[in-house]
Amino acid sequence: MEKEHLKLRKNQFRKTxxxxxxxxxxxxALxxxxxxxxxxxxxxxxxxxIIKQLETSEEKAWHIFLIQLENELEGCSIEEVYSNKIGLKKKQAxxxxxxxNKLGKIVKVENGGYQPMLIKVKEASFDKKMASVEVTVLFENNQKFVGRWSLIEENRDEQTL
Known part of the structure; x- marks a missing residue:
């Protein structure tokens, strides 16, 4: 009888x-x-x-633009400076x-075609200050950069030769 009672008890625990x-x-789960x-x-x-890197990408683009512009200015004399553009004259041309500055880009326009030099530009201005030209660029993400070049007067160099 005790055995049956124990079996019933074990079965009750298993069935619940x-x-x-x-x-x-x-x-x-944890x-x-x-x-x-x-x-x-x-x-x-x-x-x-990634956000920080994207912010610095404008800085990289700005430095590349400065190098390109410096190379363009190297063999040229500056003829005209307006608020939105600079006119350059090459020695042989x-x-x-x-x-x-055109449609959110700074471009080089030559012989009817144009080459983009800087993109994502919100505002750009070119100023002639005494013997230098200053370029101020505001990007779409509101980063502002300023570059300045000293001008060499071509007429003085030609007169001394």
């Missing part, structure tokens, strides 16, 4: 299904949740680094080459 998580399932949070925070950190 308790719904819930085991310790192992809880640990796996580990997955922590991995999701780690991935989320690493994505946030990387996005901040009879026509003017223009560096101007």
């Amino acid at each position: 299904n308790l719904k819930g998580f085991t310790l192992l399932e809880s640990l796996v 580990m997955m949740l922590s991995l999701i949070f780690l991935l989320f925070f690493s994505v946030l950190e990387n996005s901040q680094a 009879k026509h003017l080459v223009w560096i101007e």
Whole structure:
């Protein structure tokens, strides 16, 4: 009789299904949740680094533009300076080459064609100040850069030769 009573008791425990998580399932769920949070925070950190890099891309573009403009000015004399463009005259050429602000770009216009030199420009201005030319550029992300070149007067050099 005791044996039957013990068997009944064991069967009762087996038949009752308790719904819930085991310790192992809880640990796996907690580990997955922590991995999701780690991935989320690493994505946030990387996005901040990407934003910073995108901001400096305008600075790189500005420096490349300065090098290009310096190379253009090297063999040229500056004939005319307006608020939105500069007229350059090459020594061997009879026509003017223009560096101007057009439709959000600074372009080089020569013989009817144009070459983009700087893009994503919100505003650009060219000023002649005494013996120098100053270029001020405001990019679409509101970063502002200023470049200045000293002018060499071609007439004095030609007269001394």
